[in-house]
Amino acid sequence: MIVRKTILGAALTAGLSATVAHAGGELYPVVQAPEVDMGTIAAAQGWYIRGDLGYSASISGGDGNYTYVDTFTGGQSRESFDDSRFSKPFSYGFGMGYQFNNFLRADLTTDFFNSSFDAESGIDQPCRPGGNAGTGCNFTHDSGFDAISILANGYVDLGTYAGFTPYIGAGIGATNVQWDDLTTRATCVDGVGTCGSTAQGTTKNPGEESWRFTYALMAGASYDLTNRVKLDVGYRYSDIDGGKMFGYNQLEKSLGASGTKASDDGFQRHEIRAGIRVTTW
Numbered sequence: 001m002i003v004r005k006t007i008l009g010a011a012l013t014a015g016l017s018a019t020v021a022h023a024g025g026e027l028y029p030v031v032q033a034p035e036v037d038m039g040t041i042a043a044a045q046g047w048y049i050r051g052d053l054g055y056s057a058s059i060s061g062g063d064g065n066y067t068y069v070d071t072f073t074g075g076q077s078r079e080s081f082d083d084s085r086f087s088k089p090f091s092y093g094f095g096m097g098y099q100f101n102n103f104l105r106a107d108l109t110t111d112f113f114n115s116s117f118d119a120e121s122g123i124d125q126p127c128r129p130g131g132n133a134g135t136g137c138n139f140t141h142d143s144g145f146d147a148i149s150i151l152a153n154g155y156v157d158l159g160t161y162a163g164f165t166p167y168i169g170a171g172i173g174a175t176n177v178q179w180d181d182l183t184t185r186a187t188c189v190d191g192v193g194t195c196g197s198t199a200q201g202t203t204k205n206p207g208e209e210s211w212r213f214t215y216a217l218m219a220g221a222s223y224d225l226t227n228r229v230k231l232d233v234g235y236r237y238s239d240i241d242g243g244k245m246f247g248y249n250q251l252e253k254s255l256g257a258s259g260t261k262a263s264d265d266g267f268q269r270h271e272i273r274a275g276i277r278v279t280t281w
Helices: 004-022 038-043 250-253
Strands: 045-060 064-069 076-080 084-087 088-100 105-124 136-157 164-178 182-189 199-207 209-226 229-240 243-247 260-265 267-279
Touching: 004 164, 045 064, 045 105, 064 105, 076 084, 076 105, 088 136, 136 209, 164 243, 199 260, 209 243
Parallel strands: none
Antiparallel strands: 045 088, 045 267, 064 076, 064 260, 084 105, 088 105, 105 136, 136 164, 136 182, 164 209, 182 199, 209 229, 229 267, 243 260
């Protein structure tokens, strides 16, 4: 008897609840749980590849010094490159990285760039050979370099707003700098004595290669072109350590010179960069 009453009471309660919910609708509103977009979560993680173009709006540093060898006496003196000038070259590169979550990612990048170089210097000695006593000698120097920079980078994405994701980042690595041969033109300058001829000849010195420690700081923003393709525009400051520039030519070596003739004190590059990042899987 008790069992039948219990079953009957449960049935009546269920029937009344269904009737009220069907009749009124507002007493027991149905609350639906929000759907989880698994596609968005997946897009925030995974491997990506990237390609970038850059323009060096400014290159500072690079000032160096060299050893002048007097080919008449064999004497040596340390001189400085004055008024060094570099072209502002374009760069291009590629890389591969991993997006850990909505906020953290890292990649390994390789960039290629080059630059022309020209500078001036002078000594209070006659140009060799053929300079008249009591005159000085001015030099103009022309060269250039090719470079490959390899960096491991980390980034913090600062949230996405209407498809835009601002970020900051830093990188560390090394740059291989290969200098071209140096062409030096000598010009006689009047002093106590008078130059018989202004032009005093041209010499060449072989370029040197070296790997340099490099670090970089980045800031910019990406824009979602699709859920897998992002446009990336930003600024990068990179600091490349100094290293070897040029070696001695055969005449200088015959006079006892050895080692590295010229060294630079490194470069600081300010770049504007644009590229594409594509999530692969």
